[in-house]
Amino acid sequence: MGDPQEESVTPLKALQEWYASNCDGDWEHSFGIRIETSDNPGWILVVDLERTSLYGRFCDKEDSSVDGSWISMKSDGREFVAACDPCSLDRAVDSFVKFAQ
Template identity: 35%
Template sequence: MEILEWIQNWFIQNCDGEWEHSDGIQITTIDTPGWDVEIDISNTSIANIHVPWILNETNTQDWYGVKIENQKFNASGDPGKLIYLLGLFKEMIQKIEN
C-alpha cells in the first residue's frame, strides 16, 4: 500500500468526532529547505511514548530528524524526504500495534 493511502486510512480510522478538530496531521515546508511533519498521536497506542530528537545528517542536502514528545510525532527532513518521514511514522505505529 502506498504511503499516502496508508496515512489517509490511518486518519480515517482515528477520526472520532473530536481528534480531527485539533491538531490532526500537519505537513508544512521549512526554509532550510525541507519538510516538517507533525501528527497528533494523543488517541493512539504510542501516545505516551517519548523519543528525544534524533538527527541523521549526511550533509546539508541529506538529513532528517524525528522525535515523539507531548503526544506528537514530529519529523523534519530535506526536500526529498517527505515520503520517508511519513514512512517513519507508519513504521512506528505498526511496530507498536503489532
Template identity: 40%
Template sequence: MNEVENVLDWLQSWYSAQCNEDWEHEWGVKIDTLDNPGWSVRIDLEDTDLEAHDFLRQDLRRSKNNWVLAWTSDMAFHAACGPGNLTEALTLFRRWAMENTPQ
C-alpha cells in the same frame, strides 16, 4: 504502487481511523515546508493508541539536502527533513506506529 503512494495511503487510513467526531476537531496531521529547504511534519498522538509511546530520536544527516530528524514530544510525532526526504520521514512514522499499535 510505489512507496510514496503506499505511505500516503497508509497515512490517510491512519488519520481516518483516528477521526471519531472529536479527535479531528482538536488534533490532526500537519505537513509544511521549511525555508532551508525541507519539510516539517507534526502528527498529533493525543487520544490515539500511540500517545503513551516514545519515538527514539533519529538524527540522520547525510548532506545539506539529504537529512531527516524525527522525535516525539508534547504528545506528537515530529519530523523535519530535506526536500527529498518527506517519504522517508513519513515511513519512519508508519514503521513506528505499526510497531506500537495493537493489532
C-alpha cells in the same frame, strides 16, 4: 507470500488510513496531521498523538546520508515531528508509519 493488497500499501496510504482510523467525530476537530515547509529548506511533518493508541510513545532519531539528504524525528509522547530535506518528504511519512507499527 502476503496478500498483494497489503504489499501495495504506500507510506502515504498508511498515513491516510491511520488518520481515518482516528477520526471519530471529535478527535479531528482538535487534533490531526500537518505537513509544512521550512526555511532550511525542507519539510516538517507533525502528527498529534493525543487520544490515539500512540499517545505516550517516544522516539528521538536523526539520519543523514552522503548525498546530503537528512531526516530528524522526535516524539515527546504527545506529538510526532519529522523534519527533512526538500526531497525526503516520503522518508518523513515512512518514518511515522514505522513509528506507528
